[in-house]
Amino acid sequence: MAQVGKFNKLQVVKEVDFGVYLDGGELDTILLPKRYVPKDCGIGDWIDVFLYFDSEDLLIATTETPKVQVGQCELLKVIDINNAGAFMDWGLPKDLLVPYSEQHKPMEVGYSYVVYVFYDHDSDRIAASTRLQDHLAEESVWVKPKQAVNLLIAGRTDLGYKAVIDNRYLGLIFRGDAFRPLKIGERVAGFIKSIRPDGKIDLLISQATLQGDHALGEDIIRHLKTSGGVSLLTDKSDPDDIYRTFKVSKKKYKQALGTLYKSKRILLAPDKITLIS
Numbered sequence: 001m002a003q004v005g006k007f008n009k010l011q012v013v014k015e016v017d018f019g020v021y022l023d024g025g026e027l028d029t030i031l032l033p034k035r036y037v038p039k040d041c042g043i044g045d046w047i048d049v050f051l052y053f054d055s056e057d058l059l060i061a062t063t064e065t066p067k068v069q070v071g072q073c074e075l076l077k078v079i080d081i082n083n084a085g086a087f088m089d090w091g092l093p094k095d096l097l098v099p100y101s102e103q104h105k106p107m108e109v110g111y112s113y114v115v116y117v118f119y120d121h122d123s124d125r126i127a128a129s130t131r132l133q134d135h136l137a138e139e140s141v142w143v144k145p146k147q148a149v150n151l152l153i154a155g156r157t158d159l160g161y162k163a164v165i166d167n168r169y170l171g172l173i174f175r176g177d178a179f180r181p182l183k184i185g186e187r188v189a190g191f192i193k194s195i196r197p198d199g200k201i202d203l204l205i206s207q208a209t210l211q212g213d214h215a216l217g218e219d220i221i222r223h224l225k226t227s228g229g230v231s232l233l234t235d236k237s238d239p240d241d242i243y244r245t246f247k248v249s250k251k252k253y254k255q256a257l258g259t260l261y262k263s264k265r266i267l268l269a270p271d272k273i274t275l276i277s
Helices: 213-226 239-246 250-262
Strands: 007-016 019-023 029-033 046-053 059-062 073-082 085-089 096-099 112-120 125-129 148-156 160-165 169-174 187-195 201-204 266-269 272-275
Touching: 007 029, 029 046, 046 125, 073 148, 096 112, 112 148, 148 169, 160 201, 213 239, 213 250, 213 266, 213 272, 239 250, 250 266
Parallel strands: 029 059, 096 125, 169 201
Antiparallel strands: 007 019, 007 046, 019 029, 046 059, 073 085, 073 112, 085 096, 112 125, 148 160, 148 187, 160 169, 187 201, 266 272
16 A cells, blocks of 8 residues: 555556556556656656645645655754744745644744654645654664664753654763764764663764773773883873874773772873883
């Protein structure tokens, strides 16, 4: 069955002056306007099309690619607001509505927000929501520690950053595990750090931390060896300099230096660290 708000491969069943009609199965025939009809397309041909509702709320097909599909999250920009809600640019002629009931906070024109796109069967329309917690699970028995995942940074909290996991779940990247400022809408590769007793998901964006401080300590030793036994990258250094070299936060770097110092593998000074041979 053809799915609204997604790409479908549908067969041409009728040709008219203003386009072609496609077999939508239970959705009946669906118009693909003439401007989207591929050259030399005829009855019986199959076409990849995206299904959505036009300005007259009629189900229509297009070969254009929207910025997001139903069941996905994306950072989109608000371009208008009226009594129905906020309207976002998603790359199609008819803008994407975020009803007021689906707004976590009042939205503003010109600002971008991470939204979840869904098909509302009751109102028969495609809509979006910034209330991600209402559409994505915050607990899961299907993800495991150390599992690689794709993350979309969705918002900031007092503890760190909320992130969408594979368009299915919501998790948290603690500020100390972020290593650098993250941008809302940024996509990063990540890992499951742990599953809390309440089922909530904690995340990492660096495999170095997943491997533990021991691996970071060995990276520091290798760095010292290639630098002649001395490095100016100390626990007083700029966090950005530390991240560029080791892809970890200043906090993690300081912890690793402390471990190496206690094990008598390095000497610490205010302006340098020295490898003990």
